[in-house]
Amino acid sequence: MKFEDVYSRRTADKLTQEQAAEILGVSVRTVRRWEDRFEADGAEGLYDRRLGKLANNRVPTDTVMEMLTLFDSKYWDYTPKHFHEKLVGTPWLHPKLQLATSDAAKPWPDPARPPTWSSSPQAAPPPDGWRDAASGRVQS
Known part of the structure; x- marks a missing residue:
């Protein structure tokens, strides 16, 4: 309605x-x-007043064009992922892009760090007739 x-x-x-x-x-x-x-x-x-407005966090067009030119000419054999890794830390990369790619902003875990659920190997079940160290009793 x-x-x-x-x-x-x-x-x-x-x-x-x-x-x-x-x-x-x-x-x-x-x-x-x-x-x-x-x-x-x-x-x-x-009507939605947000429609038609430009975003406040836009990257300038000149910066985007410069990046695309570099990608097409100098780094033509790079994948987008490798090209991004090459650009991170360069002075002309837009500060908002640097902030978005910082370690604090990553929603995924660090690949060098093992996930918490597999960080400890699962213990093997105890053999039959093993002795409990705390009580000294034989468990079956």
């Missing part, structure tokens, strides 16, 4: 905000915000 239909039922006092929120699948607070925007700006107020 569209917001406008729910809004018309809300203004006719056929629905509460809680019921409207349940129908639309959003919180009550979101329904209140949407109603305020709809009353102020009409249907235009309900």
Whole structure:
């Protein structure tokens, strides 16, 4: 059901905000915000204001073009992974890219470090009739 239909039922006092929120699948607070925007700006107020805006963390176009030129000319035989490893630490690599590729930002574990679940080998089951060191009893 569209917001406008729910809004018309809300203004006719056929629905509460809680019921409207349940129908639309959003919180009550979101329904209140949407109603305020709809009353102020009409249907235009309900459009996502983020669309069409440029990201704040964009890499400059010149930097991207320089990187692509290097990849196509000087490092044509590198894979993207090796090319990235070559660029990390170079002064012209964009600081935001350096931050994104730092060790602190990696969501995966360090490949040189073994995973925690396999860091200790599984102990073999004790043989039959082994002696418990703490109590000295023979276990079977």
